[in-house]
Amino acid sequence: MWKFLIFTICLTQILSCVESCFLQRSLYVNSPGRLRPGHRVAKVETVGCDAKSTRLTVKDPSFTIKSNGEIVALTYVSVGERGRTFSVCAQDNSGLESKMEVHLVRSTMLKRHQRGQGxxxxxxxxxxxxxxxxxxxxxxxxxxxxxxxxxxxxxxxxxxxxxxxxxxxxxxxxxxxxxxxxxxxxxxxxxxxxxxxxxxxxxxxxxxxxxxxxxxxxxxxxxxxxxDVNDNAPEFVGPLQFTVPEHCSAGTVVGVVSATDRDEIGTDHVKIKYTLVSGSNMFTIHPETGVITTTTNTLDREPLDYEKTITAQNVASLNGSSTTWQSIPMNVNVKRGDG
CATH class of the missing domain: 2.60.40.60 (Cadherins)
Incomplete structure (x- = not known):
């Protein structure tokens, strides 16, 4: 009898842990197309959680969640036509974590572009x-x-x-x-x-x-x-000087270039294509990542430097919506090999 009693007590404790700190699986929230910093998105309700030890976290750096369950935007956040989804987790001293998917659903907006319309x-x-x-x-x-x-x-x-x-x-x-x-x-x-x-x-x-x-x-x-309109040219960030050993094998990584754009995040206005205007017989660049590699094993220390021109251009520009781009010199120094 006492064994059955102990088993019942343990089972009750286990079940109480399993049922603690529960979040519903999903939450759908009507949202405008753009959230501004401080925008209150929604309030998450927990079930059976220990109020003193509950830890709430949000798996999206654009948002934060307060101890009372209120989700707040930290920066300007764009919500596309297909919406936006992120996760919220709750955990207390029971050690079990409950997860919720928050779905931001784009609200229908009235377009007003012409004078006196409506x-x-x-x-x-x-x-x-x-x-x-x-x-x-x-x-x-x-x-x-x-x-x-x-x-x-x-x-x-x-x-x-x-x-x-x-x-x-x-x-x-x-x-x-x-x-x-x-x-x-x-x-x-x-x-x-x-x-x-x-x-x-x-x-x-x-x-x-x-x-x-x-x-x-x-x-x-x-x-x-x-x-947004495509009115900003990409701007290169970081150094544009690289060093590579002479006579290195083809495919050797020389370096990585990066450019940023002030236009709206998530549009073709900020998608950038990289191009080597000169030096393509010795180097190549990945159009999306900006990784530069060698195409030959005949790089010689003489001349010491290879000065090439690199261009960053909006994908939207390539589609003909504008001509925003930046072209800038890049310097590759060839150092003496070990041999």
Whole structure:
């Protein structure tokens, strides 16, 4: 009898450990196309975890997770049309780890590229505003001020209305980008946008009765996302001087070059192809990795240096969308062999 009792106690302890610190397998979160630093993505709920010893971790360096389970973006994060997935893990003193897959699902966004396209209406039946997102191509050469849209209060319900606006691009940095016509509700773009300087703007519009100054309904949050164009050339980083033994075998690695691009991550605008403009009879470069290798075993210490030209070019440029590229000299020093 006592053996059965001990077995039951042990089994209960084992099962309690197995069931502790549990996360649901997956979590789906509606997400905008771009998250800004500090954006609160979701809150993860644990089941049966010891509150004092639970450790929560997120397997994506673009996010962090707080002790209360709140996932927060650490930097600007792009969410593609197919979404974005990362893992969250929970573990307490039981030693068992539970894992959850967080799926960011891209929200449908309204595209607004042309002047006066569409309007934001307030319905008679509902007192809340629709929340739109505008996409504006950076460096747009328009006739400023450019009207993006008009906010409309139902005239049958409200006759004398005025509008206010505040937020990024209006009265907080960077100021002077947007304005709103107080009487008509026309949202105006005042100048061209630079995505690399400021990729998105969040501001708030409110409507008031002119006679009573009472706010009509809830505030309307607006977001403007700046769409990228291929307007930045790649820039080489690190040294472009390498040393290789004379008469080394073909295929010897000489070095690696690297270039960066300030355009939007995840697009062809930042995918780079490397090319050797000169010296291809002695060296070759991998077009994607930038690894340089020899193509011959006849490298001679005389001359001591081989100066070649290397080019980094956007993949988008190769497709004809622009001609952003950088060409720069590269120096290879041939040292005396051991023999």
């Amino acid at each position: 309007s934001l209406n307030r319905s008679k039946r509902r007192r809340d505003w629709r929340r739109p997102t505008f996409n504006i191509v950076e460096n747009y050469e328009g006739n400023y001020p450019e009207e993006l849209s008009t906010l409309v209060i139902d005239a049958a319900e409200y006759h004398d209305v005025y509008y206010t606006i505040e937020g990024e691009g209006v009265d907080t940095y960077p100021t002077g980008v947007f304005s709103l016509d107080r009487d008509t509700g026309a949202l105006l773009l005042l100048k061209a946008l630079d995505r690399e300087e400021f990729p998105e703007y969040d501001f708030v519009v409110r409507a008031f009765d002119k006679h009573t100054n009472v706010q009509l309904g809830e505030e309307l949050p607006l977001r403007v996302i700046v769409d």
